[in-house]
Amino acid sequence: MSTVLIIFCVLSAITLATAFLTVFSRSPIHSALYLVICFFSIAGHYLLLNSQFLAIVHVIVYSGAIMILFLFTIMLMNLNEKKEVHRPRITRLGAIVAFSLICIVLILVFINSKPIVGEYTSTGEDYQSIKVLGKVLLNEYMVPFEFASVLLLVAMIGAVLLSKKEKSEN
Secondary structure (H helix, E strand, O other): OOHHHHHHHHHHHHHHHHHHHHHHOOOHHHHHHHHHHHHHHHHHHHHHOOOHHHHHHHHHHHHHHHHHHHHHHHHHHOOOOOOOOOOOHHHHHHHHHHHHHHHHHHHHHHHHOOOOOOOOOOOOOOOOOHHHHHHHHHHHOHHHHHHHHHHHHHHHHHHHHHHOOOOOOO
């Protein structure tokens, strides 16, 4: 076995294990931490595909920004308390049936799918280059890029205002 295949198998095992631990963990904090590990292992997959820029952006955006927001949300909502209400068995049964049906449909889709065989044409432009990506983002897509930054700023301000406790007048 080649080294790349061994690294791929290890990263895949880590990704699958932490994804299952994220879903089945009882503590929301532990779930968030397992999700961070899962995101880092997915970034390792991007590195195996020789996509360094995408791996770094994935680590910065997902493992950095979004997981910090998740952790702050969990801490602000105080979800760590043990006040979980037991759900009726019928809802658990419905969830199991829905999950099973979705798995069956996905397996059938993958079994019946056929690969697209065609000729690959290359334009010669390097889309992995940060220089090309910067030119595209800041020339052709400047307005949507700025709209996205304003939207994220407004969402952050809204989250801070929502989490702020009101002072009582005594």
